[in-house]
Amino acid sequence: MALYRSHAFVLHTYKLGETDQIVVLFMRDFGKIRAVVRRSQSPRRPTAGYYQPLMLLDAIVYGRPSQTLYRMHSVDIVQAFRPLHEEFSLLRCGLYMTELIDVATHEREPAPELFTLFHAMLHALLETPCSTLLLRHFELRVLGALGYAPQLVACVQCARDLHEHEGTFSARLGGLLCATCAPSVRQTFVVGHEALAYARLVLAADETNVPLAPSPGATAMQDLDRLLHAHMTFCLGRELKSYAFLQL
Numbered sequence: 001m002a003l004y005r006s007h008a009f010v011l012h013t014y015k016l017g018e019t020d021q022i023v024v025l026f027m028r029d030f031g032k033i034r035a036v037v038r039r040s041q042s043p044r045r046p047t048a049g050y051y052q053p054l055m056l057l058d059a060i061v062y063g064r065p066s067q068t069l070y071r072m073h074s075v076d077i078v079q080a081f082r083p084l085h086e087e088f089s090l091l092r093c094g095l096y097m098t099e100l101i102d103v104a105t106h107e108r109e110p111a112p113e114l115f116t117l118f119h120a121m122l123h124a125l126l127e128t129p130c131s132t133l134l135l136r137h138f139e140l141r142v143l144g145a146l147g148y149a150p151q152l153v154a155c156v157q158c159a160r161d162l163h164e165h166e167g168t169f170s171a172r173l174g175g176l177l178c179a180t181c182a183p184s185v186r187q188t189f190v191v192g193h194e195a196l197a198y199a200r201l202v203l204a205a206d207e208t209n210v211p212l213a214p215s216p217g218a219t220a221m222q223d224l225d226r227l228l229h230a231h232m233t234f235c236l237g238r239e240l241k242s243y244a245f246l247q248l
């Protein structure tokens with residue numbers, strides 16, 4: 001048996017039989033792990049309410065290193081992010097970010113840089129005047145960290161450097177096409193220059209922190225949404241469940 005202690009966020013929970021629940025944690029030092037918590041005792045336990053997303057926890061789990069399931073030893077709240085739980089407009093953004101982290105991480109593969117990014121972005125969500133832009137920023141940074149960033153610098157088909165006016169995007173190919181290749185590829189759409197300039201800037205930056213460029217205009221925001229939604233849906237094979245809540 002070994003103890004694993006780390007800062008962590010809950011990604012989601014689900015029932016296990018009549019008495020237990022599984023808490024899926026994203027632990028800074030150990031990556032995504034599943035821990036069993038006794039549900040039957042939960043109502044009497046002050047920690048029962050800790051097992052929900054969008055709170056920074058200090059979690060201790062234990063188990064054998066070779067097992068896929070651990071047991072929860074103890075948990076404390078380090079940071080409650082209260083406004084995220086009290087305001088629906090922030091909550092839905094936070095849950096969307098949580099789901100993206102959930103699908104983007106693999107079990108027991110530490111991803112401390114993704115943890116730091118997620119934590120920083122939740123802070124930024126409390127302060128940003130434009131949560132939509134923050135989500136686009138987060139998507140780009142997560143895709144970049146995973147090596148799934150859309151190809152926006154060279155033609156995804158012939159690898160030629162793109163001119164400024166070339167903005168035909170193929171989700172299936174995962175990037176932009178030059179003017180020569182674009183007509184031969186089906187199911188493409190055009191992304192405006194302002195949105196592409198913003199996306200390139202975010203992908204090229206090193207810091208995890210938020211907007212580096214002036215806020216894009218309304219059309220560019222729509223372009224960014226369309227580009228990233230199409231790209232991520234293709235990469236993941238489906239739409240994130242919480243995406244629908246963002247449209248409410």
Ligand SMILES: [Zn+2]
Pocket residue numbers: 155156157158159160177178179180181182
């Ligand atoms: Zn080309």
